[in-house]
Amino acid sequence: GAVVSQHPSRVICKSGTSVKIECRSLDFQATTMFWYRQFPKQSLMLMATSNEGSKATYEQGVEKDKFLINHASLTLSTLTVTSAHPEDSSFYICSANTGTGGNEQYFGPGTRLTVT
Amino acid sequence: GDSVTQMEGPVTLSEEAFLTINCTYTATGYPSLFWYVQYPGEGLQLLLKATKADDKGSNKGFEATYRKETTSFHLEKGSVQVSDSAVYFCAPSVSGNTGKLIFGQGTTLQVKP
Numbered sequence: 146g147a148v149v150s151q152h153p154s155r156v157i158c159k160s161g162t163s164v165k166i167e168c169r170s171l172d173f174q175a176t177t178m179f180w181y182r183q184f185p186k187q188s189l190m191l192m193a194t195s196n197e198g199s200k201a202t203y204e205q206g207v208e209k210d211k212f213l214i215n216h217a218s219l220t221l222s223t224l225t226v227t228s229a230h231p232e233d234s235s236f237y238i239c240s241a242n243t244g245t246g247g248n249e250q251y252f253g254p255g256t257r258l259t260v261t
Numbered sequence: 262g263d264s265v266t267q268m269e270g271p272v273t274l275s276e277e278a279f280l281t282i283n284c285t286y287t288a289t290g291y292p293s294l295f296w297y298v299q300y301p302g303e304g305l306q307l308l309l310k311a312t313k314a315d316d317k318g319s320n321k322g323f324e325a326t327y328r329k330e331t332t333s334f335h336l337e338k339g340s341v342q343v344s345d346s347a348v349y350f351c352a353p354s355v356s357g358n359t360g361k362l363i364f365g366q367g368t369t370l371q372v373k374p
Binding site: 149151177179188194238240242249252253254 | 304361
């Protein structure tokens with residue numbers, strides 16, 4: 146149980162284009178999902194908290210107009226990187242909270258974004 | 262504010278050696294505590310957890326005990342295998358029931374045959 150998928154697993158796009166990454170909870174409903182960014186050999190940086198049916202809450206320093214988050218249903222959240230630049234190249238990981246006690250998060254396999 | 266500190270890696274061990282990865286945290290109240298593992302090119306997997314003082318989380322031979330008095334949650338395994346080579350993250354929950362976790366910098370474990 147508690148499986149989270151991400152799509153695509155890898156994407157290469159040209160500078161200036163937009164890319165959408167999907168995060169799905171496959172066997173549970175997730176009222177809250179989280180988006181992280183991970184740089185090589187570094188820890189996870191929380192970008193935003195995505196709540197179903199409401200606006201995402203962004204962490205300090207994260208541009209909400211650049212990283213658009215939509216949590217349209219209890220099983221799907223999307224992250225759109227708009228007008229991507231090479232410095233946006235990174236590993237993006239989502240997670241979902243089951244809502245049960247303990248606050249554990251279940252993570253997707255990640256999406257490797259490369260902007261050329 | 263809430264924070265977490267993990268021992269720096271990389272940690273290199275021979276197969277069947279004993280493993281300890283230290284983790285200490287600062288938090289308001291009593292956070293839930295988690296260890297996650299990340300294999301190369303993959304997302305994070307929940308390894309074990311503990312939700313209250315003196316709880317011991319265990320999974321796949323790994324153990325960690327919630328020590329409130331020392332605010333620690335050290336990860337141990339009695340006999341590591343090559344397949345345990347990965348990055349390990351200690352992650353306490355953030356105060357205030359936000360559902361957020363704080364991640365340590367991660368400790369890379371390399372096990373040699």
